[in-house]
Amino acid sequence: MDLIYRYDPFAPISPRQIPTAEAAVDNLLEGNARFIELVRRMQRHTLDQTNQEPIIVPISPIAMGLPLYEGAVLTQAPFAVVLGCSDARVPTEQIFDQSFNDLFVLRIAGNVLGSECLGSLHYAVKALGESLKVVVVLGHSKCGAVTAAVDTYLSPEGYADIAYTFPLRSLVDQIQIAVRGASRSLEQYAPIFQHNPDLHRSFLVAVTAYINSSITALELQRELKLRVKNPPQVKFGIYDFDSLRVQALPLESSAPPQLRDAPSSPEDLCQYSNEVVEALFNLPDEERDSCRLTIKL
Numbered sequence: 001m002d003l004i005y006r007y008d009p010f011a012p013i014s015p016r017q018i019p020t021a022e023a024a025v026d027n028l029l030e031g032n033a034r035f036i037e038l039v040r041r042m043q044r045h046t047l048d049q050t051n052q053e054p055i056i057v058p059i060s061p062i063a064m065g066l067p068l069y070e071g072a073v074l075t076q077a078p079f080a081v082v083l084g085c086s087d088a089r090v091p092t093e094q095i096f097d098q099s100f101n102d103l104f105v106l107r108i109a110g111n112v113l114g115s116e117c118l119g120s121l122h123y124a125v126k127a128l129g130e131s132l133k134v135v136v137v138l139g140h141s142k143c144g145a146v147t148a149a150v151d152t153y154l155s156p157e158g159y160a161d162i163a164y165t166f167p168l169r170s171l172v173d174q175i176q177i178a179v180r181g182a183s184r185s186l187e188q189y190a191p192i193f194q195h196n197p198d199l200h201r202s203f204l205v206a207v208t209a210y211i212n213s214s215i216t217a218l219e220l221q222r223e224l225k226l227r228v229k230n231p232p233q234v235k236f237g238i239y240d241f242d243s244l245r246v247q248a249l250p251l252e253s254s255a256p257p258q259l260r261d262a263p264s265s266p267e268d269l270c271q272y273s274n275e276v277v278e279a280l281f282n283l284p285d286e287e288r289d290s291c292r293l294t295i296k297l
């Protein structure tokens, strides 16, 4: 299968137009859909090599956020801030199929908030506010930081190495409130987990990833409202390894990508936590099983 990047210097130049938060979110979700389609086409080709149709991707320096001529330097003008996890399997620009100068990216293990992270965000909102339309918190499934937080919650005695290492502990501690929220929402299904602690751990990690992102989004929205006039909207979601999709609830495989507004209150957050668990248990068995922790983290 050929993947061809084609630049036509005589094609009309159309600079990026993202005037609103809705347009920014649409751009991110459409980019994620393009990324999924590209990966799926390559995977289909692996199984069926008779389909030789090439994929042609039109490119131009302008569309890529690069200068048209040597020596020119563009002004920084991202349309979104994305706070994501440091996990090497979750490269922000590729997942959203975005290019240079599109995203202002902050990556911290477990996508938790710290003072330097907030400082970077304030800089982005104050200095780049003209182009910036949305802030996105992006967690991901099977997150190592979330798994460490879940494991310290389930069996604290086994995690002295984390407890006595301040930087690690401060990171894991920040996720604990999400773990407790997820655990409470899963209580109604306790009989299912009674003889299967591994399944309980897997589901706790899966649900906590959503809750952790939503808590960070809530905190960020509050922080921005306190400090910035006309703050940008904060959205959140997680990147799911199985579907390759950005989503704010466990979804069936055919559903399109989605992001969700930051919760506006702790009550809103509790309701969301229950909604995640309900959506997870409404999935067909084989899709729900994909959240099992089958890989070593």
Ligand SMILES: [Zn+2]
Binding pocket: 085, 086, 087, 109, 110, 111, 140, 142, 143, 144, 145, 146
């Ligand atoms: Zn992670």
